[in-house]
Amino acid sequence: MYESNEHLQTLTEIRGLMERSSKFLSLSGLSGVSAGVIALAGAAVVHLRLRTDWFSLINYQRLELYSNATHRQIQQFLLLVGVTVLVLALLSGTYFTVRKARRQGLSIWNMASRRLAWALAVPLIAGGLFCLALFHYQLIWLAFPSTLIFYGLALLNGSKYTIRDVESLGYCEVILGMIALFWPGNNLLTWALGFGVLHVAYGLAMYYKYERNTA
Amino acid sequence: MRDLLVHFNKAFESKARLNIMSVLMVNDSMSFNALKELLGLTDGNLATHLRALEESGYLLIQKQFIGRKPNTTYSATDPGRQAFTDHLNALEEFIKNL
Numbered sequence: 380m381y382e383s384n385e386h387l388q389t390l391t392e393i394r395g396l397m398e399r400s401s402k403f404l405s406l407s408g409l410s411g412v413s414a415g416v417i418a419l420a421g422a423a424v425v426h427l428r429l430r431t432d433w434f435s436l437i438n439y440q441r442l443e444l445y446s447n448a449t450h451r452q453i454q455q456f457l458l459l460v461g462v463t464v465l466v467l468a469l470l471s472g473t474y475f476t477v478r479k480a481r482r483q484g485l486s487i488w489n490m491a492s493r494r495l496a497w498a499l500a501v502p503l504i505a506g507g508l509f510c511l512a513l514f515h516y517q518l519i520w521l522a523f524p525s526t527l528i529f530y531g532l533a534l535l536n537g538s539k540y541t542i543r544d545v546e547s548l549g550y551c552e553v554i555l556g557m558i559a560l561f562w563p564g565n566n567l568l569t570w571a572l573g574f575g576v577l578h579v580a581y582g583l584a585m586y587y588k589y590e591r592n593t594a
Numbered sequence: 595m596r597d598l599l600v601h602f603n604k605a606f607e608s609k610a611r612l613n614i615m616s617v618l619m620v621n622d623s624m625s626f627n628a629l630k631e632l633l634g635l636t637d638g639n640l641a642t643h644l645r646a647l648e649e650s651g652y653l654l655i656q657k658q659f660i661g662r663k664p665n666t667t668y669s670a671t672d673p674g675r676q677a678f679t680d681h682l683n684a685l686e687e688f689i690k691n692l
Contacts, residue, residue, distance in 0.1 A: 383692045386685050389609060393616040393682070400632050401620040490621065490628055 403491040403541045405480035408590055410472035411548075411582025417471060419575035421464035422567055428456065450517075458514060461526075464574075479590070495540040502533035523566040527556030527573045542589070548581045603681040605650045610635060610643045615678045618653060618670035626666045644668060652677060 398404065480487045506529020513522040531552030538546035552573050559569035606612045613633050617624055624632075630640050647653045652674030656667045670678070 383689055386689050389612065390682075390685060390689075392609075393612065396613055396616045396632065397620045400617040400624070400628075486631060489631070490624070 399485075399491075401491060401540070403489075403495045405476055405483060405485055405487070405492075406541050406545070406585075407472075407475040407479040408582045408584070408586030408588075409475040409479075411578045411585060413471035413475060413582075414468035415575045415578030415580075415582060417468045418464055418578060419571060421460050422571035422575060425457065425460055425567060429453070454514065454517070454519060457519065468574075491540055495537050498537040498540055499533045502529055502536055506530065506533065520563050520566055521560075523570050524556045524559035527552050527559060527570065530574075531556060542585070544581070544585060544588075548577065551577055603677055603684075605647065605652065605677065606681045608643065610639065611647055612678075612681070614640075614643060614647060614668075615652065615670060615674060618668060619675060619678060623656070623667040623669040626668070629668065647674070650674075650677075 477487055506525065509529065510522045510525050513519070513525060531549045531554075534545050534549030534552060538549060555569055555573045555577070559566060559573075562569070606615065610633065614629065617629060617632055626640070626644075629635075629644075630637065633640065635643070644653070644655075648655055652671060654669050654671050656669070658665055658667075
């Protein structure tokens, strides 16, 4: 009996090592929650500034109503909010993940996290440049769903190197992005859903699934 | 019971060696330092186990330089993968039959 316990323990240890060495498991649920809250705040700022209701905002036809100068102003404003949200979300997300890794006594910059970072970075940078190009050609209404789609694809690509659940979040973002493509009047709403609500929901789910007991 | 143990691989008798192989099964290659950190072994201890596994032909050592620093990476060979799988299967059988 003693021996079987020992072998079971060996098998568990091997399993743990295989997972720990190939995947970055310190991704914190709180990172998702904070990124989501920041995105929601960003969406709220845009909503208040443009003072239009959620359902008609950043519609192509609506932007046509503005003069060229206002148009450019709105464009710059949206870009500024977008970049601010991105930077703040990345910072807060990194903070909670680094904190979790410290608590687990694991290193942050290892083989697994490097692979994850690379897998995420390639589609994100390509997608980011693509969206900037859309902005450049004044196709703002297309840039919103595109950010969702590229972000979702980046998550799908990165999910191989981290917690499996990231894959589900990736699928949700891609699907939402495609819906948004053919539902152009509701860009801010779908964007807030994708980057805000989905992140908060995913983050809370992860937090209760993996971290509640250890935090 | 005895005949089940026949399939247990002598090279994997030490837990450290089994752990090294399990890491190399899921990673194409791994540096000495990364292995050390993952397994929590001392330099000398890890080096001894790595040498033993290399002598069994279960892993491949690649030495190269990154700038001026020597960097040694290890990867599992096909016989190594086979041996590891066989050993795990034997371990599983052993537990099932108890």
